[in-house]
Amino acid sequence: MKIGVVADDLTGANGTGVKLAKQGLRVVTHFHTSRITEAKQDNIAVCIDTDSRYISQERARERVVGTIKELQRWGADIICKRIDSTFRGNIGQEVDALLESIESGAVGILVPSYPASQRVLTGGYLFVNGVPLQETDVANDPVQPLKHSFLPHILSEQTKHAIELIEIDTISHGSDGIEQEIAKRINAGARLIICDAVTEEHIQMIASAMRKIKANRLVPIDPGPLTDYYIQETRERQEPVRSPKMLVSVGSVTSVTKQQLDYLTSELQMQPVYVKPDRLATYSATWEQEIIRATDEAIRVLEDHSLIVITTNHPDHCLVDFKVIAKQEGVSEDKLAKRITSGLAEISKRLLRQANGQIGGCFFSGGDVTASFCERAEAEGIVLLDEVMPLAAYGEIMGGEFDGLSLVTKGGLVGDKRAIYDSVQFLRKKIHNNRRVLVD
Numbered sequence: 001m002k003i004g005v006v007a008d009d010l011t012g013a014n015g016t017g018v019k020l021a022k023q024g025l026r027v028v029t030h031f032h033t034s035r036i037t038e039a040k041q042d043n044i045a046v047c048i049d050t051d052s053r054y055i056s057q058e059r060a061r062e063r064v065v066g067t068i069k070e071l072q073r074w075g076a077d078i079i080c081k082r083i084d085s086t087f088r089g090n091i092g093q094e095v096d097a098l099l100e101s102i103e104s105g106a107v108g109i110l111v112p113s114y115p116a117s118q119r120v121l122t123g124g125y126l127f128v129n130g131v132p133l134q135e136t137d138v139a140n141d142p143v144q145p146l147k148h149s150f151l152p153h154i155l156s157e158q159t160k161h162a163i164e165l166i167e168i169d170t171i172s173h174g175s176d177g178i179e180q181e182i183a184k185r186i187n188a189g190a191r192l193i194i195c196d197a198v199t200e201e202h203i204q205m206i207a208s209a210m211r212k213i214k215a216n217r218l219v220p221i222d223p224g225p226l227t228d229y230y231i232q233e234t235r236e237r238q239e240p241v242r243s244p245k246m247l248v249s250v251g252s253v254t255s256v257t258k259q260q261l262d263y264l265t266s267e268l269q270m271q272p273v274y275v276k277p278d279r280l281a282t283y284s285a286t287w288e289q290e291i292i293r294a295t296d297e298a299i300r301v302l303e304d305h306s307l308i309v310i311t312t313n314h315p316d317h318c319l320v321d322f323k324v325i326a327k328q329e330g331v332s333e334d335k336l337a338k339r340i341t342s343g344l345a346e347i348s349k350r351l352l353r354q355a356n357g358q359i360g361g362c363f364f365s366g367g368d369v370t371a372s373f374c375e376r377a378e379a380e381g382i383v384l385l386d387e388v389m390p391l392a393a394y395g396e397i398m399g400g401e402f403d404g405l406s407l408v409t410k411g412g413l414v415g416d417k418r419a420i421y422d423s424v425q426f427l428r429k430k431i432h433n434n435r436r437v438l439v440d
Contacts, residue, residue: 003045003231004071006064006098007082008089012223013047016082019228020045023235024433032063036074045231046074047082053089054143057158060090061097068101078234085114085223086128086138087151092158095221099161099191103217107186110221111206112151113197119223120198124165125149151194161192168196171206178209186216201418204229211237236432244360244431245302247351248424250311251344251369252412253277258313260365260420265309267421272309273298280312280343281320281336283329291343295350302355307424310347312340338372345372352402360431361406363423370409377401382409388426389415406431 003020007013010029017027027045028038036046048067052060071079081098083091099106113121118129126133132149139145148154152163164185170177178195185193197203203222207229210218220230248264250257265272279290298308320340322333329336352359364370374382380399388394392410397403408423415422 001042001044001078001235002074002076004074004076004079005045005047005082005227006067006071006079006094007047007049008053008060008084008094009051010049012082012084013049016080016224016227017045017047019224020047020231022433023228023232023429025231032067036070038074046071046076050094052094053084055090057090057093061093064094064097065101068098078231079219080227080230081108081219081221082227083110083112083221083223085112085117085119086133086136087112087126087146087154088138088141088144090158092155095192096159096161098219098221102219106217106219107190108192108219108221109182109206109210109226110155110192110194111197111203111226112194112222113203114223114225115198115200115203116225117223121151121194121196122168122198123196124152124167124194126151155192155194159192162190164190164193166193166195168198168202171196171202175205175208175212178206179212182209182218183213183215186213200225207233232429244428245306245308245355245358246361246363246424246427246431247348247359248307248309248311248363248365248420249344249348249369249373250309250313250365250420251341252366253313253319254412256413256415257365257420258315259417260415261309261311261313263417264421264424268307270305270307270309272311273301274314275310275312275344275347276314277312277340278318278320278325280340281322281325282339283331287339287343291346291350294347295354298347298351299354302351302358308351308359310344310351312344338368341366341368341372342376344369345376348373349376349401352405361408361427363408363410363420363427365410365420366412367409370407374400379403382407386430388423389419392419392423394426394430406434 005016013029021027025043025045029047032050050063052063095108120127128136134149166181170181195206203225211233220226275294279286301308322336326333378400379397382395383398384395386394391414394408397405408427
């Protein structure tokens with residue numbers, strides 16, 4: 001796949017390019033005056049700086065048209081438009097030139113939001129760090145001051161196309177509803193559609209909806225996140241690298257962890273494999289029996305799903321009375337608590353064994369569960385490679401039975417309701433990119 005990104009300044013070209021590089025693409029930034037000389041190879045993106053943010057509208061238009069012609073000569077499969085996150089520049093004129101140069105019937109999907117940089121659009125109004133656009137420093141821009149926050153109004157003064165707005169209530173209902181609304185607007189003649197987005201998840205759903213529409217060529221227009229998700233969606237649908245299967249193991253019974261698990265299972269529409277903690281908090285035969293039962297159930301789940309969640313955090317399970325069991329079995333309460341984490345680790349180990357390499361990575365919530373797994377797998381340690389979020393690390397098992405296995409570890413009380421979901425998505429992308437590099 002060959003991807004072209006048209007940006008109106010160098011910083012923007014590089015910013016979007018870096019996102020694509022994290023997907024495993026080879027990315028090169030070019031100036032609008034240069035010719036693309038990259039070899040005809042797949043998995044490459046060329047970001048071109050037209051340096052057109054503050055030039056005249058006519059010259060900006062000419063540069064975009066020339067850039068599109070160069071990308072078409074090179075053979076770009078997908079062309080995207082990078083815009084400023086505070087909506088500065090000749091956006092309308094450049095988008096018009098883009099749509100006219102690509103093909104008849106092309107439709108621009110404009111998502112100005114960049115949640116990680118505190119840029120969000122709601123009701124068509126752009127907020128920067130929680131402040132309306134017109135109250136930020138761009139209102140005092142010496143070249144092009146912006147006196148409005150309602151983007152359809154700003155854009156209407158620059159483009160010849162009527163502007164459609166899909167608001168946050170539709171976006172929040174998911175990709176299927178977004179797809180239907182985009183298709184409805186296109187059928188009514190729309191060529192330029194702005195979409196609200198407040199979270200990364202909203203942008204991801206918009207990208208997913210775009211990939212489902214086949215009747216028209218859709219062009220991502222944004223500061224970077226939409227292009228990133230759109231390319232990721234496209235590659236996963238077209239390239240022969242299957243999504244890796246993953247294991248999530250959670251032993252914590254805190255309310256924070258429960259909220260995170262509920263969010264994960266709701267978003268992915270899946271049912272966890274629940275392990276009964278009272279059957280693991282023992283040195284009796286029920287420990288082995290529960291491990292066999294849970295492993296067998298997980299193997300069955302693995303046949304039809306790419307993600308397996310194993311947890312003791314069941315909403316109906318009662319807290320284990322360690323004091324009573326310790327007295328009955330003549331052991332300490334600490335040892336009984338350790339039997340639960342050891343049990344989860346043993347289930348994980350047996351599942352990985354029986355999966356015969358189908359599982360490409362693991363997520364462990366809680367240091368005790370991670371340590372128990374490493375001990376049972378006879379690992380020497382963990383090679384740390386990246387940070388998912390504060391107190392959540394990505395790395396690979398070093399030595400032992402599962403040497404090189406990718407994993408993410410996170411503290412049980414770390415993060416908001418999205419923490420496990422975001423960790424799983426992070427891990428999935430890492431494994432997917434690693435496998436793609438091997439295939440390429």
